[in-house]
Amino acid sequence: MKILKLPREELDLFGAVLQQFGEVHAPVARGDHYVFARLDRWSDAVLDYTRTILPPKKYFLPPCETLLRFRKGKGYEPASEDLDRKMVLFGVHPCDIFGLNILDDVFAGKFPDPYYQARRKNIAIIGIDCVPDEHCFCRSMRADFVDHGFDLFLYDIGDYYLTFVGTARGDDMVLAAGTIFQPVSREDIEEYKRRSEAKRQAFKLDVEIRDLPEIFEMEYHADLWDELGKRCLSCGNCSMVCPTCYCYDVVDEVELGSRDSTRERRWDSCLFSSHALVAGGENFRESGASRIKFRFYHKQRGFVAEYGRPSCIGCGRCIEVCPVNIDIIEVLNLLRGGEHVASS
Ligand code: SF4
Ligand code: SF4
Numbered sequence: 001m002k003i004l005k006l007p008r009e010e011l012d013l014f015g016a017v018l019q020q021f022g023e024v025h026a027p028v029a030r031g032d033h034y035v036f037a038r039l040d041r042w043s044d045a046v047l048d049y050t051r052t053i054l055p056p057k058k059y060f061l062p063p064c065e066t067l068l069r070f071r072k073g074k075g076y077e078p079a080s081e082d083l084d085r086k087m088v089l090f091g092v093h094p095c096d097i098f099g100l101n102i103l104d105d106v107f108a109g110k111f112p113d114p115y116y117q118a119r120r121k122n123i124a125i126i127g128i129d130c131v132p133d134e135h136c137f138c139r140s141m142r143a144d145f146v147d148h149g150f151d152l153f154l155y156d157i158g159d160y161y162l163t164f165v166g167t168a169r170g171d172d173m174v175l176a177a178g179t180i181f182q183p184v185s186r187e188d189i190e191e192y193k194r195r196s197e198a199k200r201q202a203f204k205l206d207v208e209i210r211d212l213p214e215i216f217e218m219e220y221h222a223d224l225w226d227e228l229g230k231r232c233l234s235c236g237n238c239s240m241v242c243p244t245c246y247c248y249d250v251v252d253e254v255e256l257g258s259r260d261s262t263r264e265r266r267w268d269s270c271l272f273s274s275h276a277l278v279a280g281g282e283n284f285r286e287s288g289a290s291r292i293k294f295r296f297y298h299k300q301r302g303f304v305a306e307y308g309r310p311s312c313i314g315c316g317r318c319i320e321v322c323p324v325n326i327d328i329i330e331v332l333n334l335l336r337g338g339e340h341v342a343s344s
Contacts, residue, residue, distance in 0.1 A: 001147075002165040004174065004181040005188055006154065011161070015042040015090070017177045021124055021169070022086030025059070027052055036089065047091050050133050051315055055096050055243035056089055057103065060119045061267075063240075067115065067250070068263040079262070083118040090126045095136075095313040097127050097150050098143035099243030105307050106246055115265075124169055127153035128161075129199070135316025137205040137329055143313035144199070157191040207332045209300075209310060216301040219335050228331065229289025231324045236269030238318035238326075239295070244311040245269070270295050296331065 006014060018024050026045035027034045034049040036056055066079040100120075107116035127150040138144040146153070151170035154161040162184065165171050174181050239245040249268040254261040268275060271292065276285035285291045303311035312328070319327050 002171065002174075003184055004163045004165065005157070005160040005184050006163050006177075006181055008159050008161065010177075010180040012042055013180060014177050015039075015045070018088045018090065018126075018173065020176055021173060022088050022122070024088045024090055026090040045091060047128055048131075049091070050130075051093070051135075051317060051320075052096075053317075054241060055099055055315065055317070056092055056125075057099065057243050057246075059087065059089060059123055060100065060103065060116055061107070061246060061248070064264060064266045065115065066262050067265050070259070070261045070263070072259040076263075080115075080118070083115065083122070085122060087123045088126060089123055091128045092125055092150070093130045093315075094127060094146045094153075095138040095141075095143045095315045096243055097125060097146045097153075098138070098313045099315070100125070101146070101149040102244045102307070102309075102311050102313070103246060104149075124173075125150045126170075126173075129153075129155045129195075131199065132203050133316070134204055135319045136203065136314060137207060137316065138314035139200065139203045140205065140207045140209060141310060141312055141314035142209075144203075155192055155195070157188055157195060160188060162188055162192050205314075205316075205329050207329055208336065209332075212310070212332065212335075213301040213304045215335055216297055220297075222335065224331070224334055225293040226289045228292045228326060229287055231326060232271065232288045232292045233324060234271050234273050234288055234291065235323060236271045237321040237323065239269035239271055240267060241317040241321050243313055243315055243317075244299070247275070270298070292326075296328075300332070 015024065024039050024042075025036050026039055027047070027049040028037045028039070028044045029046055029049075030053075034046060034052045035054065036052050036058070039045055068076045069079050070076050103116070104120070107113040108120065127146065132138070132144075148166060150164075150166045152173060153164040153166060155164075160182075163174070163181065165174060239247065247268040247270055248265050251264050251266060252261055253264060270276075270285075273283070273286075273288075273291075275291065277283045285294060299311045303309070319329070
C-alpha cells in the first residue's frame with residue numbers, strides 16, 4: 001500500500017480537489033451532535049467529531065428507497081435515478097468503514113444487491129482516525145483499524161496527515177492534488193506509531209469476544225433476556241443507528257385511482273413487535289425478551305457462524321441512544337459472568 005503525507009495547511013486545498021470526484025459529504029455539527037451531510041463550505045466539516053447520529057450506511061442502504069415502479073401498460077421498471085451519483089464521503093472513522101465492509105458481506109456477497117453495489121462503486125470513502133470516547137469499544141471488536149474499504153485513509157500526526165492509499169481511485173485523488181502530497185520520513189513513522197499506541201491506551205471499555213459465541217450458546221435460557229425484555233421499549237433506536245443492522249421491509253404503494261405503484265424498501269428492526277408478524281396473525285417473536293435476545297444472538301453468534309466475526313463494530317451508538325440505558329457492554333460482561341445470569 002502506498003503511504004504518503006498531506007501537510008495539514010493543505011487540507012482545504014485538497015478538499016477543493018475532491019470536488020472533481022463527486023459531491024463531497026462529511027461530518028457537520030447539528031446542535032450537540034454530528035451528521036454526515038453535503039458540505040456547503042469546506043469549513044463546515046468537523047474532523048475531530050466523536051460519532052455521527054446515523055452511520056454512513058444511510059448512503060448505501062437509504063432509510064427508504066424506491067426499488068421498482070409499475071406503470072400500467074409498461075410493467076415493472078427499476079428505479080435507479082440516484083445510483084450513478086458520484087460522491088466522496090470524507091472523514092469516515094475506521095469502525096464505520098469496518099461496518100461497511102460487513103455490509104459488503106451481506107449485500108455484495110452470495111446474493112448481490114445491485115442498488116447497494118452501484119452506490120458502493122460510485123461513493124468514494126476517505127477515512128480519518130479518531131480518539132475513543134467513553135462509549136467506544138471498537139478495539140474489543142477488532143474494528144479500530146481497517147486495511148481495506150477506503151480510497152484514502154488519513155492519520156493525524158501533528159503537522160501532517162499520514163495518508164494510506166487504498167485504491168486506484170485514491171491514487172487518482174493524490175495525483176489530482178499535484179505536488180501537495182509528500183514522501184513519508186522516519187520521523188513521521190515514529191509519530192504514527194506513538195499516536196497509534198496512545199489510541200490503544202485511550203479505550204475505557206473492554207470486552208473479551210473470543211469465546212462469546214460459545215457463552216451465548218450456554219446462556220440461551222439466562223434470566224437476563226427476560227429482564228432486558230421487560231425494560232426494552234421496542235423503539236428500534238438501537239437498530240436504526242447501528243452501522244451493521246440491515247433488516248428491511250419491502251412494501252408496495254399503490255396510487256389511488258390508477259394501477260401505478262412503487263415498490264419501496266424501508267429500514268426495519270428486529271426489535272419492532274411487528275417484525276416477526278406473518279400472514280394469519282402468527283408472531284413468532286411476540287415477546288420483547290425474544291426479540292432483544294434475537295438481536296444479540298444474531299450479532300454475536302449467528303453472524304460469527306456465517307461470516308467469521310460478530311456484526312458489531314463497537315461504535316457505541318446503541319449505548320448512546322437507548323432510552324432505558326440498555327448497554328451492550330454491560331450485557332456482554334454480565335453474560336461473561338455477572339451475577340444477573342442464572343441459566344434455567
Ligand atoms: S450493536 Fe451497537 S455498538 Fe455494535 S455496531 Fe451496532 S450500534 Fe454500534
Ligand atoms: S434502543 Fe433500547 S429500548 Fe429501544 S429497542 Fe433498542 S434496546 Fe430496546
